Amino acid sequence: MTTELEQQIAAAQEAVTKQGDTVRSLKASAKEGKAEKSEVDAAIQKLAELKLTLESKQKEFEKATGKVSSQSKEALRAALAGVLERRMFYIPSFKIYGSVAGFYDYGPPGCAIKQNMTQVWRTHFVLEENMLEVECPAVTPEVVLKASGHVDRFTDFMVTDVVTGECFRADHLLEGHLEALLEDKKNPVSPEKAKEIRDLLAGVGELKADTMEAALTEYDVRAPGTGNGISPPFAFNLMFKTSIGPKGDMVGYLRPETAQGIFVNFRDLLYYNGGKLPFAAAQIGNSYRNEISPRAGLLRVREFTQAEIEHFVNGDDKRHPKFSLVADLRPLLYSRELQMGEEKKAQPMSLGEAVSRGIIANETLAYFIGRTWLFFCKIGVNPARMRFRQHLQHEMAHYATDCWDGEVETTYGWVECVGLADRSAYDLKAHSAMSKIDLTAFEKFPEPRMEEVVKVVPNNKELGAVFKKDQKAVKEALEALDSSAAMDVKAKLEAGQTATVSNCDGQTFEIKAGMVEIKKVTEKVTGKTYTPSVIEPSFGIGRIMYCMFEHCYYTREGDETRAVMGFKPVVAPTKATVFPLVQKPALNDLAAKLSRELTAAGLSNLIDTTGNTIGKRYARTDEIGVPFAVTVDFQSVEGDGSVTLRERDSMTQVRVPASEVAGVVRDLVDDRTTWEAVSSKYPAQKASADEE
Numbered sequence: 001m002t003t004e005l006e007q008q009i010a011a012a013q014e015a016v017t018k019q020g021d022t023v024r025s026l027k028a029s030a031k032e033g034k035a036e037k038s039e040v041d042a043a044i045q046k047l048a049e050l051k052l053t054l055e056s057k058q059k060e061f062e063k064a065t066g067k068v069s070s071q072s073k074e075a076l077r078a079a080l081a082g083v084l085e086r087r088m089f090y091i092p093s094f095k096i097y098g099s100v101a102g103f104y105d106y107g108p109p110g111c112a113i114k115q116n117m118t119q120v121w122r123t124h125f126v127l128e129e130n131m132l133e134v135e136c137p138a139v140t141p142e143v144v145l146k147a148s149g150h151v152d153r154f155t156d157f158m159v160t161d162v163v164t165g166e167c168f169r170a171d172h173l174l175e176g177h178l179e180a181l182l183e184d185k186k187n188p189v190s191p192e193k194a195k196e197i198r199d200l201l202a203g204v205g206e207l208k209a210d211t212m213e214a215a216l217t218e219y220d221v222r223a224p225g226t227g228n229g230i231s232p233p234f235a236f237n238l239m240f241k242t243s244i245g246p247k248g249d250m251v252g253y254l255r256p257e258t259a260q261g262i263f264v265n266f267r268d269l270l271y272y273n274g275g276k277l278p279f280a281a282a283q284i285g286n287s288y289r290n291e292i293s294p295r296a297g298l299l300r301v302r303e304f305t306q307a308e309i310e311h312f313v314n315g316d317d318k319r320h321p322k323f324s325l326v327a328d329l330r331p332l333l334y335s336r337e338l339q340m341g342e343e344k345k346a347q348p349m350s351l352g353e354a355v356s357r358g359i360i361a362n363e364t365l366a367y368f369i370g371r372t373w374l375f376f377c378k379i380g381v382n383p384a385r386m387r388f389r390q391h392l393q394h395e396m397a398h399y400a401t402d403c404w405d406g407e408v409e410t411t412y413g414w415v416e417c418v419g420l421a422d423r424s425a426y427d428l429k430a431h432s433a434m435s436k437i438d439l440t441a442f443e444k445f446p447e448p449r450m451e452e453v454v455k456v457v458p459n460n461k462e463l464g465a466v467f468k469k470d471q472k473a474v475k476e477a478l479e480a481l482d483s484s485a486a487m488d489v490k491a492k493l494e495a496g497q498t499a500t501v502s503n504c505d506g507q508t509f510e511i512k513a514g515m516v517e518i519k520k521v522t523e524k525v526t527g528k529t530y531t532p533s534v535i536e537p538s539f540g541i542g543r544i545m546y547c548m549f550e551h552c553y554y555t556r557e558g559d560e561t562r563a564v565m566g567f568k569p570v571v572a573p574t575k576a577t578v579f580p581l582v583q584k585p586a587l588n589d590l591a592a593k594l595s596r597e598l599t600a601a602g603l604s605n606l607i608d609t610t611g612n613t614i615g616k617r618y619a620r621t622d623e624i625g626v627p628f629a630v631t632v633d634f635q636s637v638e639g640d641g642s643v644t645l646r647e648r649d650s651m652t653q654v655r656v657p658a659s660e661v662a663g664v665v666r667d668l669v670d671d672r673t674t675w676e677a678v679s680s681k682y683p684a685q686k687a688s689a690d691e692e
């Protein structure tokens, strides 16, 4: 039934597209006097009827399945892709050589939007929190990524088509297959099987090579497209390997994230910050991942810009001084509990409540969730289609305290755009262990205190006699024990057992009674040394940009062919266009003057003297999302000196004195005023018939 409906939707969609083309060409012919107005009207009427048919089919489908039909998703995606590629927002890289999957070039509007979004990010986070911004190299020596765990563990399971050799990500293949089984209305699975599949789906990310292979075999997963068999899964490291220096003997990698650059600079950043914590450092830069099968445009690429924050804080106190500023925000939260529940739906909840109920682990993490939500709203993502999904326990690394993904709903489903993680002290400890550099902070108490502390006193003579050349390493391992680990060793030795300690190189040593004295003493302490915890919000700029494109794209009511990119002015690539109504020197001169004034006010603008009709000119600029248009007409040069200012989404116009227009647009772009306020201040201008 649904397959039949889907076919009907596809046919209806095709009819709408064809009729849209007919309307467009008839309109053009009518303008040249080659077609009658009545013919155009009849074609528009037919287009409206076809659209109604399509809509009713789509509604029927939605009712039957509870989902948006894939055709309408695909149609939307295809229409948007058409605009994005035609207007050169981004295009496949190396196109004249056939392109390489996972690489994209940004064209002029794409570059401008990326710059604008990055600038908003910088102002919203770096400036607001006085973060310390750094810029580190992408080429990274192996030791750094060995310490961080990327050399050993930054892998995905890969399978290949046994006939064609094409590569696929095993988890994606398995997920796709299982979801299709659940959705198959023709051959429904039993409720027991459905539960088994859902359980497997929830844990796909955690499967090991053997359990992944077993699942792929059990469900007979085959290569997409060909239906051929697939190889057993094997781990594939996603980092691009390179060598550093002319001899090629130093292994390096292109960084898979920008975060490590911040961790390795922690000691200097702490010093720069006067030794005070908490503080945050930030970095915007490109990261590289050799993704196995990059397919979804900007969403999964091999080179992408990240904007990452590492907020360093004392693990014993993760309150945030500005939490009250976000405590009342109510983003959609998709907690672990809701994910395990019946409805499986995110709910709006105030961040204050989420922290007080222990749903979000601490204020600092919640603060960044709130700030992230505000950032997404600022750049034009629809907040009703954005949620924060908490990682299930098994999705989190063993050291992480709590993790939430900022996800945006698109035609590809919910897409993770930001990862927000409380990573405890793992990263700094790992780098300290590998580099042997102290990466701790010292918290000075307001007054010295008498405290019970654990003292570890190695017995050098005994250690020397037993461990010989390893004496120093054993001593270091003992001295590095924290209080609770030291007390564990003490307890074991007192019970007549041996205790194992290890140093940062992973060497382990058996300790026996007499090799070390461990005691509790009360002494005056002036402060505390600790390894800071880190709370990390990590943004992917390209992913966010694509999601924002989907949320901003729409077509003019009644004309499917007129695409509008409804960008927020702050991210729009061009803030205003300037049109002389007709080609006359006086009008052109004033238009050129206004364009210069807009530029001087820091506003990107385009002057269009093509002589096309105003309607055509608006349509062109709607497609690249220009929010404001200034038109110079005879009244501007011969009358009261005012020009028209038009707002893209409402298509309404006002008359503004030419001398004020650059200032008005600046205020609108900076959110210092609204279009409603401008409309009530200046007289309205009725659009002429050919303007829309």
Ligand SMILES: Nc1ncnc2c1ncn2[C@@H]1O[C@H](COP(=O)(O)OP(=O)(O)OP(=O)(O)O)[C@@H](O)[C@H]1O
Binding pocket: 257, 289, 291, 298, 299, 300, 301, 302, 304, 306, 416, 417, 418, 419, 538, 539, 540, 541, 542, 543, 544
């Ligand atoms: N291949 C990619 N292409 C584009 N953006 C990416 C890619 N991988 C990660 N990102 C972005 O960087 C952010 C932080 O990276 P992180 O390591 O948390 O992603 P991830 O969990 O590995 O993503 P995924 O599970 O989708 O591969 C992501 O939220 C996303 O916005």
